[in-house]
Amino acid sequence: MEKKKPEVDIVNEVLEACLLAYPVSSFVISLYKQYLERGSLSKKQLQGLYGKAQNIQDFPSAKLATLEARIKKMPTRFKSDIPVNKPLYEKEESTGQLIDAVLTKYPQHKAVLFLKAKYDRNEKLTTTEQADLKRFYQLAMKAK
Secondary structure, three states: OOOOOOOOOHHHHHHHHHHHHOOOOHHHHHHHHHHHHHOOOOHHHHHHHHHHHHOOOOOOHHHHHHHHHHHHHOOOOOOOOOOOOOOOOOOOHHHHHHHHHHHHHOOOOHHHHHHHHHHHOOOOOOHHHHHHHHHHHHHHHHOO
């Protein structure tokens, strides 16, 4: 039986080369510790490691290319934009106009005053209330 060749760990090799080149760099040391603990690094961390490895003289370009390919393979995560806060209920202008029209003709109309109070509190009018309001409007316009 043939034994499989152990897989080449390019990230570990680049980290070790960076540790030799930058022995006091806290960034490289923290990346190395995290890689040993978790076994992987995020895309942004790998990009930082790639930037450090580029500055090392006589570093094999094949290893840099392999690291770059691994970085490009990883998905890019975007933070979504914060949605704009909209009011839960938007007043319908047509409803406000109907209420005003009826109240100009009959300012003491109790049902329409109740609907106006509800409209001013940004409460949604039910379909029956809207139908009543339209009926009151039609009756008010006929009375002219």
